[in-house]
Amino acid sequence: MNILILGSGGREHAFAWKLAKSKQLENLYIAPGNAGTAQCGTNVNISATDFNAIKNLVWEKGIDMVLVGPEDPLVLGIHDYFLKDDVLKEIPVIGPKMDGAQLEGSKNFSKQFMFRHGVPTAKYKSFTKQNIAEASAFMDTLTPPYVLKADGLAAGKGVLILDDSREAKRELENMILNAKFGSAGNTVVIEEFLKGIELSVFVLTDGKSYKILPPAKDYKRIGVGDKGLNTGGMGAVSPVPFADEAFIKKVEEKIVKPTINGLLKDGIDYRGFIFIGLMNCDGEPSVIEYNCRMGDPETEVVIPRIESDLLDLLQGVAAQTLHEKQFSVINDTAATVVLVSGGYPEDYEKYKEVTGLEHNGDSHIFHSGTILKDDKVLTNGGRVFAVTSFGKTILEAVTKSFKTAECISYEKKYYRTDIGKDLINWK
Numbered sequence: 001m002n003i004l005i006l007g008s009g010g011r012e013h014a015f016a017w018k019l020a021k022s023k024q025l026e027n028l029y030i031a032p033g034n035a036g037t038a039q040c041g042t043n044v045n046i047s048a049t050d051f052n053a054i055k056n057l058v059w060e061k062g063i064d065m066v067l068v069g070p071e072d073p074l075v076l077g078i079h080d081y082f083l084k085d086d087v088l089k090e091i092p093v094i095g096p097k098m099d100g101a102q103l104e105g106s107k108n109f110s111k112q113f114m115f116r117h118g119v120p121t122a123k124y125k126s127f128t129k130q131n132i133a134e135a136s137a138f139m140d141t142l143t144p145p146y147v148l149k150a151d152g153l154a155a156g157k158g159v160l161i162l163d164d165s166r167e168a169k170r171e172l173e174n175m176i177l178n179a180k181f182g183s184a185g186n187t188v189v190i191e192e193f194l195k196g197i198e199l200s201v202f203v204l205t206d207g208k209s210y211k212i213l214p215p216a217k218d219y220k221r222i223g224v225g226d227k228g229l230n231t232g233g234m235g236a237v238s239p240v241p242f243a244d245e246a247f248i249k250k251v252e253e254k255i256v257k258p259t260i261n262g263l264l265k266d267g268i269d270y271r272g273f274i275f276i277g278l279m280n281c282d283g284e285p286s287v288i289e290y291n292c293r294m295g296d297p298e299t300e301v302v303i304p305r306i307e308s309d310l311l312d313l314l315q316g317v318a319a320q321t322l323h324e325k326q327f328s329v330i331n332d333t334a335a336t337v338v339l340v341s342g343g344y345p346e347d348y349e350k351y352k353e354v355t356g357l358e359h360n361g362d363s364h365i366f367h368s369g370t371i372l373k374d375d376k377v378l379t380n381g382g383r384v385f386a387v388t389s390f391g392k393t394i395l396e397a398v399t400k401s402f403k404t405a406e407c408i409s410y411e412k413k414y415y416r417t418d419i420g421k422d423l424i425n426w427k
């Protein structure tokens with residue numbers, strides 16, 4: 001089969017690396033890809049949201065399946081675009097249509113969905129210009145801190161968590177009346193703060209049946225001790241010691257099944273990944289958010305832990321035969337450490353030459369933001385690499401990744417030195 005992956009991050013490199021192992025793969029294309037994906041297939045320099053260029057590429061290369069990495073093309077309707085075209089409609093797209101992508105594209109939609117289908121989540125109310133005057137009274141029913149979420153996609157920046165009610169009201173006005181997050185904040189969800197410990201659970205579904213992929217914990221903030229600004233993710237581990245079999249069973253019964261059945265009831269034919277951001281609140285799972293894609297850097301630990309042929313599973317998704325597919329997971333622990341550009345998540349410089357990638361030891365170096373120029377690897381993003389290693393324990397896995405991370409050099413390299421440390425002695 002000829003496969004096209006859309007996207008350019010570590011997630012897409014992990015997909016490319018895994019698909020390249022499949023005996024069924026003939027040619028792999030990645031658009032636009034990075035210096036890492038170029039080792040697994042052919043990069044094509046077109047944007048993941050340039051649907052016309054993607055259409056031409058699919059025709060030209062005889063692509064048999066498209067795997068969509070990031071949320072933007074899904075929310076913008078790449079799957080619907082394929083279905084509307086007489087030739088493209090025969091080519092499966094892994095990733096939901098616009099209706100399903102609303103689970104991520106609109107916080108208001110996803111909260112309504114969860115309440116409609118009895119999925120545990122924080123109490124909430126949505127506000128617009130029309131009912132902003134009622135926000136004060138609703139906030140008085142909540143215990144601080146207050147969680148404010150811009151309804152639309154806001155590049156991961158649309159969530160504010162504020163202790164002070166006056167500040168929360170001011171920020172609500174900034175979002176709704178002063179367009180702090182552009183039109184993404186025309187509607188704002190205010191919700192109850194969930195106390196607990198966070199993890200991510202991933203589901204692959206063909207719209208009828210599903211496979212629960214290994215869970216992961218992401219390290220979101222830039223600084224050691226999870227301090228400082230929020231980032232796209234500074235590291236991840238899988239499995240998660242506080243998500244044992246009993247907890248995952250609860251997630252399946254209380255969240256995954258009602259979600260899949262809810263999509264069916266709502267007439268949403270969802271074929272792709274669902275990323276469920278969860279809070280473990282004293283052993284009870286509650287949904288923080290849905291995403292219509294895999295997480296990054298979680299994919300860089302989840303995909304390596306999947307033993308089965310990913311291409312075979314994706315074919316099951318496309319043909320709605322996922323229930324027939326074999327699915328097995330590697331028991332060892334995977335940990336990934338993300339190397340970023342100095343300054344990230346604020347301004348940073350690009351195009352720094354990278355050396356030392358040959359010293360990968362026992363690790364796998366997934367590229368997140370790199371570009372090839374005259375056979376040299378240059379930095380090309382805030383997150384530059386995700387270094388994944390396996391171990392019998394979290395400590396063993398992260399130690400290997402830190403060792404490899406030390407060997408990679410580029411100007412102003414930075415990574416967190418405490419990935420997984422909070423979980424090493426978890427009881």
Ligand code: AMP
Pocket residue numbers: 122147156159191192193194195198277288289
């Ligand atoms: P989101 O963009 O929805 O992933 O939110 C960003 C981060 O804010 C999440 O990963 C959580 O750490 C935090 N968060 C969001 N909603 C809540 C909530 N209701 N209670 C506690 N923390 C939350």
Ligand code: GLY
Pocket residue numbers: 218232233291294295296297298
């Ligand atoms: N690591 C979080 C995300 O992919 O949204």
